[in-house]
Structures are given as structure tokens and as C-alpha cells.
Amino acid sequence: MTNENKIKRWLADELSDSEREQFESTDEFKEIDRLMGAVKSFKAPEYNIEIELGKLTEQVVNTKKISLYNKLNPVWRIAAIFILVFIIGYFTYDNFSGFQGNQGWIAQSGEVYLPDSSSVILNAKSKVRFSDKKWQKERNIELNGEAFFRVKKGSTFNVKTPQGTVTVLGTEFGVKDWDNYYEVICYEGSVRVISDKNTVVLQPGSAYRVINGIDKNFTVSNKTEPDWIRGESSFKSVPLNFVIKELERQYEVQVKSTNIDLNQLFTGSFTNNNLEIALESITIPVNLKYEISKNKTVIRLEEN
Amino acid sequence: MKNKTNVKNVCHEKVFNDLFITFSKDLHDFLYYKYGEANNPQDIVQIAFEKLWKNCKNVIPEKVKSFIYTVANNEMLNSISRKKTVLNYTLQKPKDYTAETPEFLLEEKEYHDRLKKALEELSEEQRVTFLLNRVDGKKHQEIADMLGISRKAVEKRIYTALKILREKVELGEL
Numbered sequence: 001m002t003n004e005n006k007i008k009r010w011l012a013d014e015l016s017d018s019e020r021e022q023f024e025s026t027d028e029f030k031e032i033d034r035l036m037g038a039v040k041s042f043k044a045p046e047y048n049i050e051i052e053l054g055k056l057t058e059q060v061v062n063t064k065k066i067s068l069y070n071k072l073n074p075v076w077r078i079a080a081i082f083i084l085v086f087i088i089g090y091f092t093y094d095n096f097s098g099f100q101g102n103q104g105w106i107a108q109s110g111e112v113y114l115p116d117s118s119s120v121i122l123n124a125k126s127k128v129r130f131s132d133k134k135w136q137k138e139r140n141i142e143l144n145g146e147a148f149f150r151v152k153k154g155s156t157f158n159v160k161t162p163q164g165t166v167t168v169l170g171t172e173f174g175v176k177d178w179d180n181y182y183e184v185i186c187y188e189g190s191v192r193v194i195s196d197k198n199t200v201v202l203q204p205g206s207a208y209r210v211i212n213g214i215d216k217n218f219t220v221s222n223k224t225e226p227d228w229i230r231g232e233s234s235f236k237s238v239p240l241n242f243v244i245k246e247l248e249r250q251y252e253v254q255v256k257s258t259n260i261d262l263n264q265l266f267t268g269s270f271t272n273n274n275l276e277i278a279l280e281s282i283t284i285p286v287n288l289k290y291e292i293s294k295n296k297t298v299i300r301l302e303e304n
Numbered sequence: 305m306k307n308k309t310n311v312k313n314v315c316h317e318k319v320f321n322d323l324f325i326t327f328s329k330d331l332h333d334f335l336y337y338k339y340g341e342a343n344n345p346q347d348i349v350q351i352a353f354e355k356l357w358k359n360c361k362n363v364i365p366e367k368v369k370s371f372i373y374t375v376a377n378n379e380m381l382n383s384i385s386r387k388k389t390v391l392n393y394t395l396q397k398p399k400d401y402t403a404e405t406p407e408f409l410l411e412e413k414e415y416h417d418r419l420k421k422a423l424e425e426l427s428e429e430q431r432v433t434f435l436l437n438r439v440d441g442k443k444h445q446e447i448a449d450m451l452g453i454s455r456k457a458v459e460k461r462i463y464t465a466l467k468i469l470r471e472k473v474e475l476g477e478l
Binding site: 035060 | 321324325328329332333336337341345346349350353354357415416419420423434435437438439440444459462463466469470473474
């Protein structure tokens with residue numbers, strides 16, 4: 001058997017046991033084996049069939065809706081719009097669950113249970129809104145602020161905030177959306193984030209953040225839920241002004257600062273349960289001093 | 305109720321979803337190995353299945369595989385920028401890191417770099433066939449079915465690819 005044939009048959013797993021043993025003890029084989037081992041590191045990236053199917057289904061459903069509309073002749077299209085507007089108008093004045101009183105926003109502390117027993121925990125000053133009725137078909141929830149989600153497996157679950165949309169099938173993750181600060185952290189499962197800047201898919205322990213228009217991926221280690229659930233606000237390389245804004249929300253205070261570099265990066269945390277200790281945690285690492293007003297509502301910060 | 309023939313309808317959501325589950329990953333890996341990561345194999349898979357959905361009345365399940373591969377290849381070729389194939393690799397850290405000398409690690413990295421370049425320089429057919437077999441573990445016959453070629457052709461491509469890779473990697477820069 002020529003060498004070429006031997007190799008071909010080895011590649012096809014067609015050598016007898018003794019032929020194979022003999023071939024695999026040669027020097028030539030050592031070289032081939034090293035190559036085959038190294039080649040394995042060129043494996044294609046993971047393809048998550050569930051998530052991709054979710055994306056496809058969404059896309060296809062949208063196209064279906066649009067094409068149905070296009071099939072109508074023009075007169076009927078106008079009529080369709082009016083009928084749609086009328087129905088929307090009618091229902092918003094009706095007992096449309098989730099959209100009464102406060103226009104349906106829920107801002108309670110503690111765990112908010114969604115119709116399928118997925119749950120959401122809201123951070124300070126945050127609120128969510130969703131439709132009870134539509135929950136079976138599509139789980140869409142609007143968020144203002146920051147929340148931690150525990151999503152049961154089921155239909156696509158979308159969290160919409162001003163700066164992006166997070167899509168998951170069943171998992172645990174946190175979303176934070178404040179002015180110029182957008183952050184999604186995946187604790188379990190996997191999530192897809194669509195923001196103005198980018199679309200990314202996050203695995204457990206990874207996070208995506210957009211601050212002042214600049215986006216980056218980073219990792220969070222060994223966490224199953226965000227620190228704020230246990231009363232601690234923590235930050236990793238975050239510009240100081242966002243840290244201060246979180247303090248304002250947690251303690252319902254207003255912070256006034258003079259001559260401070262608000263862009264300097266802060267890594268650390270502060271407690272949500274004691275204003276003075278929290279202020280120490282923020283000011284000491286960056287060499288600032290603070291002063292609390294008499295009525296405890298205004299904090300002055302300046303350089304030490 | 306009139307009993308329709310056993311031919312499943314691709315326009316049925318369940319049938320369509322099952323087809324996606326069956327074929328999507330292989331198609332994705334195929335596109336990645338053939339065209340590299342710069343051309344968004346994930347998106348192309350989406351597009352191929354969207355087109356399948358639009359044409360679901362005209363495609364029977366038996367023809368689905370060749371349909372999506374044809375559409376996917378065409379979409380790729382139509383892609384505006386024909387970037388050079390770029391494969392990525394994550395260099396596996398040796399098990400006992402401290403036991404390896406810096407010289408060894410450097411040599412390993414250079415070896416991988418030569419291999420990367422050599423893989424990118426293979427013809428698309430050779431690269432796809434070789435990687436589907438050696439990395440994804442697909443058997444010769446499976447690959448033949450996937451690509452619509454003979455088993456002999458698959459064997460030849462893999463052997464030729466191996467030959468070229470060995471030449472380029474062992475001798476260093478040619």
C-alpha cells in the first residue's frame with residue numbers, strides 16, 4: 001500500500017487494528033497528529049439553535065403581518081388603519097389590564113410576578129409595564145431604569161428600554177437604562193441585546209455596556225444576581241457622575257458638586273442602607289469630601 | 305376528513321421549525337468554514353430560512369436542504385464586500401502552564417499562526433470539507449450528502465487539504 005493510500009484509509013477509518021497501530025507509531029504520524037490537534041482550535045463559533053429560531057420567528061411573523069397588509073387594495077388599507085385606530089382608542093379607555101390609573105406602570109419594590117411566573121425585581125426609581133392579556137403570545141415588557149429578571153422558558157421575552165431591546169428565551173439577567181448609560185448583564189442562560197450601537201449575544205458572566213455612546217463588552221465573575229438586590233450598589237470602571245446619580249436615586253437626595261472631575265472612573269461599591277457610610281465609600285477613594293445639608297436632602301461634594 | 309398525502313407541508317409552523325432545528329447549525333458551520341467570520345454566517349442562515357418561508361409552498365421537505373444551501377451560497381456571493389476569508393482561533397492554553405517554557409509557547413503560537421494562514425489559503429471546497437470532517441467530526445458520507453458530491457470526492461479533498469497544510473506548516477514560510 002502506498003503511503004498516500006495508507007493515509008487516505010487512515011483518514012476514512014478504514015485501516016485494520018494492526019495497520020492502524022503500526023501507522024500511529026511512526027514519526028510521520030506524530031506530525032500529522034499534531035496538526036490535527038491544532039486544527040481543532042479553528043472550530044466554528046457556537047450556534048445556538050433556540051435563540052436563532054427565536055430571531056427567525058420574530059422576523060418571519062413581522063413579514064407576514066406586513067405582507068397581509070400589502071395584499072389589501074388601497075381603499076381597504078385606509079379602512080384598516082381607521083379600524084385599528086378605533087380599536088386602540090376604544091381599548092385604552094376600557095378595562096385593558098396593565099394600562100389603567102398610572103398608565104399601567106408598576107414601580108413597587110420586592111419581586112413583581114409576571115403572568116407566567118417569571119419575575120422582575122426593580123431597583124430604585126425604576127418601573128415596568130406590560131400587558132397581562134397579550135402575555136401568552138408574546139412576552140413584552142417595557143422598563144424605565146434598572147431591573148433584574150428571572151425568565152421562565154417559553155415564548156420570546158423582550159425587555160424594551162429607550163436605548164435598546166434585550167431578547168431571551170428563558171434565563172436570568174439584569175438591564176440598566178438611565179441617561180447615557182445602558183448595561184445588560186447575563187447571569188444565566190443567554191440573552192441577545194439590540195441597541196443603537198450594536199447587536200450582541202451574552203453568555204453567563206458577560207455584560208455589555210454603552211456609556212455616553214461608547215460600547216464595550218466586559219465580564220462579571222461568579223455572580224448569580226446583581227449586588228443591589230442585597231443592598232449594595234457596585235460599579236466597575238464607571239464614570240463618577242453615574243455613581244453619583246445612583247446615590248441620588250437610592251437615597252432621594254440631590255448632589256451638588258464643584259470642581260470635580262466627574263469623568264474619572266470609579267470601581268467599588270456603596271451600601272444602599274446608610275447614607276454616611278455610602279458617602280465615605282464614594283469620596284475616600286477619589287479624595288473628595290462631603291457635606292450633608294440640615295434636612296438631609298442635599299449633599300455637597302468637593303475636592304479634599 | 306379527506307386524508308392528504310403524507311407529504312409534510314413546509315408552510316406548517318411545526319414542520320418549518322423542525323427543519324430549522326435539523327439544518328441550521330450545519331449550514332452555519334459550513335458557511336463559517338467556507339467563508340470565514342467576516343461575512344456573518346449567522347445572518348446568512350437567517351436570510352436563507354426567511355426565503356424558504358416565503359417560498360414554502362414551492363419547496364417540499366426533500367428539497368429543503370439543497371434549497372437553503374443554494375440560497376445561502378448565493379447570498380454570500382452577493383455580499384457587498386468579498387473580504388478575505390478570516391478564520392479565528394482561540395489558542396488552547398497548555399494544561400500545565402507553568403511547565404511550558406516561553407520558547408515552547410512561542411513556537412506553539414507561531415505554529416498556529418502558520419496553520420491559520422494555510423487554512424485560509426486552501427480552496428473553499430478543500431477547507432470546508434477538511435474542517436467539517438476533522439473539527440466537527442462529520443463522516444465522509446455525511447459530508448458528501450451535505451455538499452452534494454461523491455464520497456470519493458470528499459476523501460480526495462480531505463487528503464489534498466492535509467497534504468497542503470503539512471507542507472505549509474512544517475516548512476514554515478514557503
